[in-house]
Amino acid sequence: MRVVELFCGAGGAGFGLIRAGMRIEQAYDVSEQALAVHRANVIRLAPGSFMSKLFRYGVPTMQVRDLSALTRVIPEMTELHADLMIGGPPCQDFSSANQKRKEGDRADLTAAFALIVTSVRPQYFVMENVPDAAVSDAYARARMMFKYAGYGLTEHVLDASFYGAATARRRLIVVGCLGEVDDFLGEHLTAARSDHRVTVADVLGADFGEDHGDGRGKLYWFQPNGGESTGTRRVCEPSPTITGKTIVNRRNKYKPKKGDVPGWSDLVQPTPDQFSRIQGFPAGWDRSAAGSPSAMNQMLANSVPPPLAEAIGKCVLAHSRGERPDIPREFPWYYDEWLRERYKGTALRDQRSLFRAVQGLLGPTAVGPLRPALGLLDRHPALAKVSPQRKANLKSSLRLHRECYVECLLTGVLRE
Template sequence: MQFMELFAGVGGMGLGLEAAGLTHLLSFELGDAPHDVLVHSGKLAIKMDLRDVGNAVLAMRQVPDVIVGGPPCQDFSIAGQRQITDRAKLTQHFAQIICLARPEWFVFENVPRAGKSSQYKYARALWKRHGYGLTEAVLDAQFYGVPQRRERLFCVGRLGEIDQFLLAELKSAATKGMVVRDILDPKRDDDAALLAAGAFFARPWMGKAGEPSGRGVISIDEPCPTITRNRHEAPGDAYQRHPDGAADIKEAHILTPGQVARIQGFPTAFDFKRKKQKRAAEGWPEAVVNLMVANAVPVTMAQRIGKVIFDRHHGLSLPKLGPDFTDFLLARKRKNPKSKTLSDRALENIRHNTNRALRMCDGRIYSDIWRQIAHLESGFDKTGKPFSAMTASVQSDLRNAIIAYCEYRADAKRFPPSDWAPAKPLARDLRLRAFAKPVRRKRKGTELAPATPHPITERIGKTVTWPPPYRPGSLDPELSALMDMFDPYDHDDPYIPQPPAIDPDEAWRPEGYDRDDYDGYYEVDEDDESGG
C-alpha cells in the first residue's frame, strides 16, 4: 500500500504511516526548511506550490493508494490570529487534487475549527460529488500514543463507501491516555532531571497584566498541553503563578527541544538539521526547528490511523456487528406480519452469514447496494472457495445477509450523520438507495397499459394499442399487421436494405464487376502489339 504526502512539513504523518506498514512514494512541501529536512531524511520530496493543482497532479506520475495531508491551519487555529486569508484556500486546493488524482483513500488533518469553515464545506461537497465516503472525527492525541492534549479533525475518505464507514475502528484504536512520564528514560540526563523535578513548565497564555497567567506548571503524571513553537521556553518576569500549578515555578523543569520532539512522537534519532552553533553556516535556527516540530502531525497518532486504514484496505479487519444488529433483525421481521419470529439459532445464522459476506467483500460497505452484491459475487471465503462454487441456498443466504446489513447501516437513527454533514442533502444525493421492493400491479381482466401513439404505427395508417390486448381464441388483425412488419424473413420491405442478387452463373466474376467503369480499367489498346 503506497502513499503520497501533501503539505508534508518535516514528514510526521509520513513517518507514522511508514511505521504502520505503508510505503512512501513522494512528498510535496513548499517551505525551504521542511523540504530540506525531508530530503536530508531520505525522502523523495518536491518543492512546489500546491495552488498549481494541475501541475501537482502531473508531478505525481502515478496514482497512489492513499494521499494524505494537513493544509496550513494558522487561519483556523485558536493559537493563531483566526483571520481567513488566501492560506485557508489551500484546503480547497487539497480537495481538488484529491478529486483529480482519484486515489482510493485520502486522509485530511486540521484543527477542529477548520470543520466549520466555508473552505472545508467546499472540500467536503467536492469529495461527496466525486463518490468518496467520508469518516469524520475529532481525535485527541493523548489517546493515540502521544502524551499530549492535542485535538485534531481527521477526515478519512474512500471511494464508493458509505459515510462514517471507519468511525468505529478509529474509536477502537484509542487506548488509555498517555502522560509525560510514559516516555521518559531515566538513562537520559534531561529525562532524569525531569523525573527528579516531577513537573515541567509549559508556556501558557500569559493573561492580562496583574492577573494570574494560565496554568503553566504541569505534572509529569499529566499529558502535556498542545505543543507550540514556544512551549519549551522559560517563564518571563511577567508570569503570575497559577493557583492550580503542580509545583513552584522555580522547581519546574524546562523542557529541552529533544523532549518536545519526543512528545510529538518523533524518534530520538530523528535529525531536524539544527544549527550546532548559533552562527553556524549549516543547519536551521532553533526557532525554525521549533516551528517545524509544532506544526507536525504526531507520529504515533498517524501510525494508529494508518494501521486502521492498512487493515481495512487488505481485508484484515471487518465492521463489527453490534448488539443492536440483532434488535434490527427482529424489528425488520416484525414489519412482515406473515413471517414467523426469528429463533435464536436463526439469528445466529444470520450474524454468521453477515460476517462471512463482509469477509468476502474485504470489509467494504458500499453506498450502492448493487456494487456490494457484485463484490460479494466475485469474492472468496476464507477457505478460498469462490462464491460461484457455492450452492444456490448458500448464495441466497449470503445475499440476504449483506442486504440486511446494508439496510442496518443505512438506518440514520442507529448511525446518525457526522457533525459536519450538511443539514440539507446535496443536489446530487449519494445516500444509500432504498431497498423497498417494486410494486407489482395485478392485471384485472383485459386491462393493460393505456393506449399510446408509437411512430411505428404510422406505417399502417392509424394508432393502435401497444402492447396489444389479449383476446383468447383469436389474433387481433392489428397485432398481425405489426408482426408482419417485424418479420425478419420478409425481404420485400423497402425499409430493409436488401443484399444484391447474384446470378449463380456469374459467381466467378471478381468483386466490383458490375461497376460502369470496370471494363475501362482493362480495355486493350488495339495498337498495342504486345496485347497487354
C-alpha cells in the first residue's frame, strides 16, 4: 500500500506504517529539522537488511511544504497515486492544556488536511489528533467534507498503552475509506486492542525504578504536566502522556503533593532515550538533527507512538484484503423475529446461515445502507471464487434484511 504522510513530524506514524508492511512514498512537513530526523531514522531502522529495505520500502522523498498552500500541494500529491494518506494536523488549538481554547490558524490546518484528502481521493486516510478535536468547529467542517466526498468514517479515541506503547496517550483516530459505511474498521481496532496495557517496566526492564517499601512497587519520577498531577509514578503502569516539558528536570519548582513518597526528589527520571522507548520508538532513534534539546523533546512529544500507527496500519491492510476479525457477532434480534414469522424449518436455517455469512464478510456493513453493502460484497476478494448462485444468494440475503429493517422502522419496532 502506497502512503503519503502529511504533517509527518519526526516519523512516528511513518515508521509504524512501514512496520505494518506499507510503503512511504512521500513525507511532508513545514519543519526542515523534523524531516531531517524522519530521514535519519525511518529507513535506517525499518525491518530487514539495508538492501531489502531499499528494495521493498523504497526511499521516501522528503518535502518541506506549507500544507495550507493548497493550490501547490494538491496537484503534486495527486500525481503520487497514494492508497492512503495519513496526517496529524497541529493540535495545540484543541488541547485541554490550552486554557484559551481559541481555534486559530493551526485549527484551519485540519480543514486543509480534509481539502487535500477529498481532492486527491485516496482509498483510505488516517487522521490523528487530541480527543477534544472531535468537538471542534474545525473538525466538524472537515467531517462534513469527508462525508460529502463519500468516505465512511471510523472515529475512535484510542489509548496507545493498549496497542503496544508504554504511555497512556489517548488520541482521536479517524480512518476513512471511500464507499464504506461508518465504523467500518471498528471491529478491527477492537480486535487489535490488547487486554493488558504495556507498562514502563515492560519497556525499561525490571531493574528500572526504586522501591520505597510503601506497597506500590518500584517508582520513578515523571515531571507533571500541570494541575494536581503527582510526580511519583509506578513502573507497573503506563506513563502519562509525554509532553515537551515532561523530559526536562524541573523538580526545583515542584511542590510535593499527596501521593509523593519521602525522598521524591531523588527518584530516578527516564533519560530522553528511555522516554523515546516509552513512546514506542526503538532504541537508538536519533533526534540529533532536531538541533536543540527542547526541539528534540517537543518532536518526541508530538509523535504518534509507532506501535499505535503499526496497529492501525495492519487493521487497514486487513480491511483492504477483505479480512474480518474472528470475533462473535450477534444476529440482529429484530431480523431473527421477522424471519421466524415468515420461514420455518430448513428455510429458516438457510436464511439465518446466509446472513451470518454476510456478517462474516462485511461485519457492521451488513446492517448498514443497502447500496454500499451490495457494492462492497461485489468487490469482496473472498467472493472471486464462489459460484454465481452463491453470490446471488448472499445479495438476496442483504436485500431481505433491508426489507425487514425498513418494515421495522415503519412499524415502530426500530428507531433510527
